[in-house]
Amino acid sequence: MFKIDLQKAYDTVEWSFVEQLLDELLFPDDFKAMVLQCISTASFSLSLNGDMFGYFQDDVLLFSRGNAHSMMLLLKSFSTFSNASGLKICSRIHNYGAKKFFYAGRLVLVKAVLSSLHSYWALIFIIPKGIISRIEATCRNFPWDSSTDYMRVPMVAWEKICRPKEEGGLGLKDQGIMNKAMIGRLVHWITVKKDSIWVKWVQKNYLKGRDWLDYTPSTSSSWVWRRICKVKEEMLPGYTTGKWNAKSEYSPSDCYEWLKGTNLKVTWYNCLWNDHVIPKHQFIGWLVAHGALRTRDKLISRRVI
Structure with missing residues (x-):
């Protein structure tokens, strides 16, 4: 038995998508109505050997046989749902029309969407290093040019970006x-x-x-x-x-x-991160403080131009 907590999924899956999916699979109207009522309003307890366990709200309970073939079918189902609903990280970026964002907007998107998605799944699964590396690559490169291409060289090291703002970073989490x-x-x-x-x-x-x-x-x-x-x-x-x-x-x-661990606090923190400086100028000032503003000499040294 698998219990999947869908608390964060409310932010990314609309009930209209679930209803449309049931329509495409040609389920009867009565069945669709029962499913939508269960997932949107109900909470459940599990009866095991005559005793009640747990209080499951906003959850999905999946039951399966304990063999390799059944596990593979479950994994295939998870993958199909992920592809159909747009829950993948790269899909979330493109869905937000992120190419129109400036640096500060992309940073907000990374914090609000990419890191939160990883943190949610990390509560359920132990994530392999290879997956973490790809998530970090997406988070690391996206603020610079709204691209998910993880072969690019960032203007500031990822380790510095993941420091608190008081220590010269942007407050992102090291995945x-x-x-x-x-x-x-x-x-x-x-x-x-x-x-x-x-x-x-x-x-x-x-x-x-x-x-x-x-x-x-x-x-x-x-x-x-x-x-x-x-x-x-x-x-x-x-x-x-x-x-x-x-x-x-x-x-x-x-x-x-x-x-x-901790690093020394930077002297320019209070001058930059305050209510009197707009986010766009905060990010530009942060780049200047790290010597990473994309001036012509910096772009030439990094072989961008």
Whole structure:
């Protein structure tokens, strides 16, 4: 059984699209009415062995046989829905007519759409490095020329762009580090022995009474489990120094800041980022501060002209 949280999908999928899809598949009118009523108004609880579990609202429950063929059919269905509904990152860029935006507008689009989409899926899946690299490439290059071509060289290094504005950046999130912070939730759940079926399953099948913080996975363990254990190793200093403990609440954003570290604050922050400077001039000023404004000599050095 898969539970998919559609809370963020309300921002990207219109019910008219769902209705049109049901029409194209020739479903009866009564069935379409029931589906639309369920997805737009209803909430559900799951009855298992006579007991009620959970309160599912804005969710989709998918049931499947536990074999490879069924999993492949599910993945194919996800891919088909993604292509049809325009949820892919590059599609979102073109749908907004982003070529008409100036730098500041493109930056807002990256923050509001691209990063949020990745953060949503990272709450559900452990995203492979290759996917993260493509997401970062899209976010990294798009503000400069509204292109999703990830072979271009940005005017300012991605690491600097992902710093807070106080430290000279633009406040974007480093997607790789953010994904680790999301995985850190699972690490913390195991550490505090959260009362969940998944944690109990991990204790029984992997840890088997061993101390979690000292645990090392075997080479035959699944990729997902080894990935979780790798993030645990990066978080170990936080547990040994008392940043996290059995009683502390875990925050992905807090973990992100801790994993990323801090840099010195720039002296020009207050002059640039204030209510008296319009966004367009803020971005130009930021480029000037980094020596990255596209003057003729800069374009020649980068072989643009």
